[in-house]
Amino acid sequence: MNTAAPYEPSAEKPSYPLVTALTAVRKTRQMTQAELANQAGLSRMTVQRLESNGLDPRLSTLQEMARVLEQELVVIPAHLHEAFSAWLAERLDT
Secondary structure, eight states: OOOSOOOOSSSSOOHHHHHHHHHHHHTTTTTTTTHHHHHHHHOOOHHHHTTTSOOOOOOOHHHHHHHHHOOOOOOOGGGGGGHHHHHHHHHOOO
């Protein structure tokens, strides 16, 4: 007799800020998930699952999506994040 509780996925899905940002760019450009997927060499289902937080993104997938959307992924050291954010806000205000 199996007494293990049935698997229930967590209601809380992890959020991926890079995916959220890339999704916003895609929507701003009025590009469909299918168009992005086709140009990035992905399946539409992969893009849909990434955007709904149903898939843990691979860096190579994010890089390819960013390339298609003419974006650049950048790594900022944690100790410089506050200074970079202030610098960027200053540049965006001008």
